[in-house]
Amino acid sequence: MLEIRNLHARVDGKPILEGIDLTVKPGEMHAIMGPNASGKSTLAKVITGRAEYEVTEGSVTFDGQDLLALEPEDRARAGIFMSFQYPVEIAGVTTGYFLRAALNAIRASRGQEELDAFDFLKVAKDKMKLVGMKPELLNRPVNVGFSGGEKKRNEIFQMAMLEPVLAILDETDSGLDIDALRTVANGVNAQRSPERSVIVITHYQRLLDYLEPDFTHVLMGGRIVYSGGPELVGKLEEHGYKWVEEHVAAGAR
Amino acid sequence: MTASNQAVRHWERVFSQRQEQGEADWLATLRSEAFERFTAQGFPRAKSPNWRHTNVAPLARVAFEVDKGAAQPVDPSTLPALPGAAARLVFVDGHLREDLSTLPAVDGLNVASLREALSSGDGDLQELLRTGSPRPNGSFVALNTALMEDGAVVRVDRGAKIDGPIHLVFATTALGAPAATNLRNLVVAGALAEVTVVEHYMGPAGAACFTNVVTDVACGPGSQVLHARLQEEGDEAWHVAEVRAHVGRDAHLVSLSMASGARLSRTGIHAVLDGEGAQADLLGLYLGRAAQHHDHTTLIEHRAPHGTSREVYKGVLDDRARGVFTGMIEVAPGAQKTNATQSNRNLLLSDGAHADSEPMLEIHADDVKCAHGAAIGRLDDDALFYMRARGIGVAEAQRLLARAFAADVVEGIHDEGLAALVQERLTTWLDAARFGRDA
Numbered sequence: 001m002l003e004i005r006n007l008h009a010r011v012d013g014k015p016i017l018e019g020i021d022l023t024v025k026p027g028e029m030h031a032i033m034g035p036n037a038s039g040k041s042t043l044a045k046v047i048t049g050r051a052e053y054e055v056t057e058g059s060v061t062f063d064g065q066d067l068l069a070l071e072p073e074d075r076a077r078a079g080i081f082m083s084f085q086y087p088v089e090i091a092g093v094t095t096g097y098f099l100r101a102a103l104n105a106i107r108a109s110r111g112q113e114e115l116d117a118f119d120f121l122k123v124a125k126d127k128m129k130l131v132g133m134k135p136e137l138l139n140r141p142v143n144v145g146f147s148g149g150e151k152k153r154n155e156i157f158q159m160a161m162l163e164p165v166l167a168i169l170d171e172t173d174s175g176l177d178i179d180a181l182r183t184v185a186n187g188v189n190a191q192r193s194p195e196r197s198v199i200v201i202t203h204y205q206r207l208l209d210y211l212e213p214d215f216t217h218v219l220m221g222g223r224i225v226y227s228g229g230p231e232l233v234g235k236l237e238e239h240g241y242k243w244v245e246e247h248v249a250a251g252a253r
Numbered sequence: 254m255t256a257s258n259q260a261v262r263h264w265e266r267v268f269s270q271r272q273e274q275g276e277a278d279w280l281a282t283l284r285s286e287a288f289e290r291f292t293a294q295g296f297p298r299a300k301s302p303n304w305r306h307t308n309v310a311p312l313a314r315v316a317f318e319v320d321k322g323a324a325q326p327v328d329p330s331t332l333p334a335l336p337g338a339a340a341r342l343v344f345v346d347g348h349l350r351e352d353l354s355t356l357p358a359v360d361g362l363n364v365a366s367l368r369e370a371l372s373s374g375d376g377d378l379q380e381l382l383r384t385g386s387p388r389p390n391g392s393f394v395a396l397n398t399a400l401m402e403d404g405a406v407v408r409v410d411r412g413a414k415i416d417g418p419i420h421l422v423f424a425t426t427a428l429g430a431p432a433a434t435n436l437r438n439l440v441v442a443g444a445l446a447e448v449t450v451v452e453h454y455m456g457p458a459g460a461a462c463f464t465n466v467v468t469d470v471a472c473g474p475g476s477q478v479l480h481a482r483l484q485e486e487g488d489e490a491w492h493v494a495e496v497r498a499h500v501g502r503d504a505h506l507v508s509l510s511m512a513s514g515a516r517l518s519r520t521g522i523h524a525v526l527d528g529e530g531a532q533a534d535l536l537g538l539y540l541g542r543a544a545q546h547h548d549h550t551t552l553i554e555h556r557a558p559h560g561t562s563r564e565v566y567k568g569v570l571d572d573r574a575r576g577v578f579t580g581m582i583e584v585a586p587g588a589q590k591t592n593a594t595q596s597n598r599n600l601l602l603s604d605g606a607h608a609d610s611e612p613m614l615e616i617h618a619d620d621v622k623c624a625h626g627a628a629i630g631r632l633d634d635d636a637l638f639y640m641r642a643r644g645i646g647v648a649e650a651q652r653l654l655a656r657a658f659a660a661d662v663v664e665g666i667h668d669e670g671l672a673a674l675v676q677e678r679l680t681t682w683l684d685a686a687r688f689g690r691d692a
Contacts, residue, residue, distance in 0.1 A: 048642050076644035088639040092657025101653065102643035109644070141657075142639075158643065 001026050001063055001197060002047075002166055008057035009046045016042040018222035019058070024166065027194040031208050031233065032201045034219035035241045040201045041085060043219070044170040048082045049075050062166070076102075077109035079165030083155035083172045089143040095154065096124065096138035103161055127160040131187040149180035156187040167191075168199045173207035185210030205237040218244050257295045260313035265292065267319055268399055279379050280371065287398035294392040301391075306577040306609045307519055307548040312491045317433035317463050320347065320402055325426035329353055332422055333453055333485075336670035339417035340364055342405050345424050347434035349403055361413025361446070367404040367437050378406075381439050381469060393493045393519075397467045401437035404466070407450055411443035411473070418449035418479075418668055423464070425456035425490065431463065438468040442476040444501075449479040449668050454514070456487035463491040470498035472506050474528060479507045479668055485678070486514035488543070495521040502528030502557075509666060511675055512547045513540040513682055519548040526553070526560040526588075537566035538662045538675070540682045541574025541606070548577040553595075555588040555621075562592075567659050568599040570606035571686050579611045582625070586617040595625035600632065600658050602651070603689030632688075652683045 007020040016039045024030055034040050046053045047060060049072035060067040067075060090098065104114040115123070125135050131153040143151050152172055159167050169188065173181055185207060188198065200211055208216075208230075216232040217224045220241070225248045226232070236244070268288050276284075296313040297304040327345050332353065335341070342364065343353035349366040356364060370378055382398070405421045423436060440450050450470075456462060464486065472478045478498075486492050492515040500506045512518045524533045539547040553562045568576035578597040599608035610627035632654050640650035659679055666672040 050638055071647065072638060072641040073644050073646050073650075076642055082642055084639065084642075088633075088635045090636050090639070090654070090657065092660035093653055098640070098643075098645075098653075101649065102640070102645050105646060105649070106644040162643065 003061045006058035007060060009042060009053050009055045011053050016222055020224060022224060024197045024199065026197055029198040029211065029213040031213035031216045032199060032219055033216060033236060038219045039222045040219050041170055044082055044168045044201055047168060048072060048080060077106050081159050081162055081164030082168045082170055083159060085171040085174060087143045087151040087155055091141050091144050093142050094139055095142050098142050099158060099161055106162060124161060128157055130160055130190055131156050132183050133157055148175040152176055152184055156184050160191055166197045170201045173202055173204060181207060182210060205233045208233045257313060261292050261295050263316050283382060284399045287395045291392050291395035291399060296392060303550050303579060315431050317431045319400060319433045327424060327426060332424065333455060335418055335420040335451060335674055337417045338420040339415055341420040341422060343422045344403060346426055347403055347436060359415060361410035362415050363408040364419060365406045367406055370406045393465055394467055394495050397435045397437060397465050400435040402435060404437040406439045408441045409443055409446040409448045412445045414447040418451045418671060421452045423454045425460060425462045427457045427460045431461040433463040433465060436466040440470045440480060442472050442478045444473040445475040446473060447477045451671060452482040454492065455485045456490050458487045459489050460487050461489045466494045468496045472500045472504040474502040474504060476504045481509040481671055484512040484514050484518055488516060490515040492518040498524045500524060500526045500531040500533050503530040504528060505532045507534045509536045510549060511538045517546045522551040524553050525556060527556045529557045530559045531557060532561040534665060535564040536662050536665045538659055539568045539576055541570040541576055542572050545574045550579040552581045555584045555591045558589045560588060560591050564595040565662055566597045567662050568608055569655055569659060570599060570608060571602040573605040576608040581613045582623060584616045584618050584621050588618050589620040591618060591621040593623045597627045599629040600655060602686060651688045655683050
């Protein structure tokens with residue numbers, strides 16, 4: 001479904017990704033771990049189309065189409081969703097209005113009828129329960145005055161509303177206490193299906209304890225240097241990223 | 254002969270050709286004194302105080318005709334409607350058109366045209382027309398006083414609460430030669446009265462007309478007045494306006510100025526808080542596209558203790574449009590416990606758009622709270638990307654963010670019908686905005 005081949009990208013002229021290869025099939029969950037500044041978040045932003053990140057080499061295809069040729073909104077309409085590491089506050093636009101506009105834009109692109117305010121509210125209230133969000137938040141401006149936990153819940157709630165084919169969770173665990181982490185993880189798990197793929201980007205293993213990815217990759221210096229199954233998460237926790245460095249160095253010898 | 258002298262010669266000819274029509278002596282004197290002030294000052298120049306950013310030399314060069322008088326045909330369906338309005342007065346090319354106006358009898362409300370009020374020998378008018386400071390639109394006010402023909406006189410009796418706005422529509426038709434209209438409005442709210450007055454200016458595209466208007470607003474003790482002006486003139490029009498408001502003891506004035514029309518508009522709002530505990534909220538929204546120029550020059554004078562003023566002006570500028578905001582707050586000695594806040598923010602939608610923002614404070618009392626802020630910026634890239642990453646198209650995301658930018662001005666309008674009208678106009682404007690993209 002998602003095919004990343006030899007992906008190179010830079011920002012402000014500085015190379016960040018230096019040859020990523022990754023294949024994600026329907027229903028799979030992939031964890032991408034790595035130390036700070038290894039390029040994890042850059043990968044998420046390149047996939048979703050943030051303009052500041054310039055692809056210099058390689059390709060990304062999604063269901064056979066050239067993803068890099070699409071505008072960010074068209075990638076979202078094709079079924080790609082990113083849970084932001086830092087959800088953006090938008091004063092003057094309510095969460096409900098924003099999300100209905102998003103949902104209807106996606107529905108329209110699929111030839112589906114728009115949801116009116118009444119039907120939207122019914123669905124939204126139902127899905128908010130999934131992440132323990134209060135319905136009142138729909139009337140508040142997007143993320144304005146939300147706590148760190150509320151912002152991340154809001155991301156997973158949006159994911160539930162937009163029903164993506166591929167969800168990328170960018171450091172969704174950062175800034176969450178253990179209760180919020182569990183709620184958010186349960187919200188993600190409830191949305192797993194044989195058709196929906198998930199990429200979890202994280203520095204720590206604690207979110208992965210709840211999510212149980214099928215594959216784990218270690219990203220260092222702009223490349224995936226090591227891939228394994230779910231057992232790799234525990235090894236990394238035990239030995240740290242230094243162990244991977246040594247392991248890779250040993251393999252190279 | 255300089256261009257400015259030429260302009261004054263033209264207006265001297267216009268003034269001398271005015272029909273006297275047996276006017277009262279005081280009025281004739283008022284006019285000639287005002288005209289002398291105008292000829293002495295001439296039109297403002299680039300170095301005139303408060304005119305640094307707005308060039309009216311091209312306006313001064315046009316030989317406008319005044320008061321052509323003939324009733325022009327107007328399609329009533331093109332006139333704007335304001336939901337819930339208590340009354341509607343329609344002026345076409347500066348003259349009241351009773352056939353297009355609706356004036357139901359409302360207890361405590363007295364609405365007339367200035368022409369009618371002047372000819373009926375209304376005793377209070379003399380005082381009302383003489384008051385008011387000549388700042389900041391000086392010579393335009395003088396020209397207006399010399400040549401004023403008509404306008405609306407709205408009076409509200411003590412304690413009367415008028416349900417629904419008084420909608421004053423000033424329409425210009427496409428006259429052959431460039432025409433000038435000098436309008437004079439008066440709003441007088443008695444003690445404890447409540448009223449909303451909306452001045453609404455409109456005109457056809459392509460007509461190089463000049464609207465010069467002065468409105469005096471007197472808010473009696475404890476009164477609540479919403480005074481709004483919606484400037485939607487045609488794209489070749491010139492619009493110069495001056496609002497002078499006096500806010501009495503414990504009175505509350507909300508002033509709104511929305512400008513989206515005209516090639517050049519200059520709006521002066523001068524609010525004097527001369528009663529203890531007076532409150533003034535000044536709201537402004539200017540929308541500029543193509544090569545439009547919108548200037549708002551406001552002056553808030555705190556002359557009595559315990560006054561509160563809140564000013565929020567926002568500009569949204571596309572293409573090569575230019576916005577100017579000059580906001581002066583003056584706190585007189587003795588106006589202790591004054592609380593004044595001022596904010597001007599500008600959203601530039603294109604590289605060619607430009608905004609000037611000049612907040613100014615002059616404080617002569619020691620126990621006051623004054624805060625002001627100004628900003629000129631663009632749509633937030635992070636917010637735009639967030640919306641697009643959720644599937645919202647770039648154009649819609651831009652419109653949503655720009656509408657959100659102006660939201661607090663719309664939310665400050667407590668008349669529902671008026672707020673809805675402003676919101677509708679904003680939405681329509683944004684729907685047609687190019688956001689810097691080529692036409």
